[in-house]
Amino acid sequence: AIRMTQSPSSLSASTGDRVTITCRASQGISSYLAWYQQKPGKAPKLLIYAASTLQSGVPSRFSGSGSGTDFTLTISCLQSEDFATYYCQQYYSYLTFGGGTKVEIK
């Protein structure tokens, strides 16, 4: 099974900061990677798929990059509504999620 490792597991940031979250796959997954945002008590929300394709309606401050084994999610200018937990998910072979990165207020 392909394992997805996210780092960091949590981070503290301020509104306006640029935030980068990384996701590493245990083997190459081409660009078969998605990113989700989840707020407490809510279902996850799809942000990006195919590593860098922004889902309809998602603000352009979110961007994704990478291919193979190493991927990043970047929030260019953190807004108050962006404090949440973020998950990566590979869909190259079956589906597996990363462990999550909690973005907290500094």
Next chain:
Amino acid sequence: EVQLVQSGAEVKKPGESLKISCKGSGYSFTSYWIGWVRQMPGKGLEWMGIIYPGDSDTRYSPSFQGQVTISADKSISTAYLQWSSLKASDTAMYYCAREVPAANCFDYWGQGTLVTVSS
């Protein structure tokens, strides 16, 4: 408007059976894969399996194969997740979600069904 509406919270005892549901609306239910995702209390997301309601083709995560059954009734646009014998470790929030065509990720999610298994 695409919607996935899940059945309500359940409290069960170990050994009991359970079937939870996910009703789709606002789109062609038979044309999109529906997946199930588990989230244990305070933990991350785990993919359980998917079903294509058009022909009931079903795929399971190896971690959940044999532990649950996924099914669908296309006549009422509803997918199901069921257990024959619950364990305390099945206590979790369960989400259904619709797959993005040609990309095995999920664009629309149900609100979640909380299953609590306790003696």
